[in-house]
Amino acid sequence: MRRIAFLVLCALSGLTAGCTASGRAPVRYGMVIDVRPEQLAYYKQLHAEPWPRVVAQLAESNIHNYSIYLVERRQGEFTLFGYFEYDGDDFAADMARMAADPTVQRWWQETGPCQQAIPMAQGRDGIGATDWFVMEEIFHAK
Amino acid sequence: MRRIAFLVLCALSGLTAGCTASGRAPVRYGMVIDVRPEQLAYYKQLHAEPWPRVVAQLAESNIHNYSIYLVERRQGEFTLFGYFEYDGDDFAADMARMAADPTVQRWWQETGPCQQAIPMAQGRDGIGATDWFVMEEIFHAK
Numbered sequence: 484m485r486r487i488a489f490l491v492l493c494a495l496s497g498l499t500a501g502c503t504a505s506g507r508a509p510v511r512y513g514m515v516i517d518v519r520p521e522q523l524a525y526y527k528q529l530h531a532e533p534w535p536r537v538v539a540q541l542a543e544s545n546i547h548n549y550s551i552y553l554v555e556r557r558q559g560e561f562t563l564f565g566y567f568e569y570d571g572d573d574f575a576a577d578m579a580r581m582a583a584d585p586t587v588q589r590w591w592q593e594t595g596p597c598q599q600a601i602p603m604a605q606g607r608d609g610i611g612a613t614d615w616f617v618m619e620e621i622f623h624a625k
Numbered sequence: 626m627r628r629i630a631f632l633v634l635c636a637l638s639g640l641t642a643g644c645t646a647s648g649r650a651p652v653r654y655g656m657v658i659d660v661r662p663e664q665l666a667y668y669k670q671l672h673a674e675p676w677p678r679v680v681a682q683l684a685e686s687n688i689h690n691y692s693i694y695l696v697e698r699r700q701g702e703f704t705l706f707g708y709f710e711y712d713g714d715d716f717a718a719d720m721a722r723m724a725a726d727p728t729v730q731r732w733w734q735e736t737g738p739c740q741q742a743i744p745m746a747q748g749r750d751g752i753g754a755t756d757w758f759v760m761e762e763i764f765h766a767k
Contacts, residue, residue: 566655
């Protein structure tokens with residue numbers, strides 16, 4: 484079910500090739516989610532000192548150069564932008580492995596309640612067990 | 626004046642070190658801007674086939690791995706997220722050189738009217754001669 488959700492997500496995002504990347508060049512992902520204002524301080528604190536096992540699992544799932552940016556778009560409306568590069572060859576399997584990691588599950592128990600799908604993504608599948616919504620890449624320059 | 630705006634921007638964004646990068650590791654930038662719905666198709670068309678001189682000027686200004694992502698946050702509300710890596714040692718000078726390029730100036734004449742500063746950034750300085758607003762990086766994993 485989760486695998487199907489991924490394939491649909493990737494197809495919708497024009498990232499089909501990325502979901503079965505050959506491993507030559509990394510596949511870039513941009514994703515977006517909102518953060519609840521009342522949980523913002525805790526969310527930032529968690530990410531300022533991320534749990535080592537969570538960081539290790541990212542690398543084991545072939546996710547690299549992963550950054551999260553914060554912006555207050557309107558007063559009290561906080562949005563997060565995530566960017567990462569994936570250099571594995573089975574994104575769905577790598578994300579399933581991440582979702583199966585007990586420490587990642589506990590991490591998501593902390594971060595999940597801080598986050599909220601953006602208005603247009605509510606009710607739609609996000610990445611993995613999260614509400615992060617994949618965006619369309621419209622430009623790239625090396 | 627533009628140089629001062631940059632320094633203020635960098636200081637506000639906690640990116641001071643990045644503005645005078647040593648050239649060892651690239652400095653990451655995440656930035657955000659809105660795109661006007663009625664100009665969205667033209668904006669995407671421009672970026673699907675960017676002018677070669679503009680792309681060359683990015684590299685000459687030490688900007689690499691530059692991606693732009695699009696999301697419809699709410700119905701009819703389109704936001705762009707930009708990510709790039711800077712490996713020069715004088716960001717203000719490199720951006721000034723970009724802003725002085727006649728082809729870049731014409732490019733910005735096309736893209737500028739398509740874009741709109743996000744609500745919280747209106748009236749504040751963006752990157753270079755644009756309304757792109759630098760975001761705060763709250764997480765990074767190699």
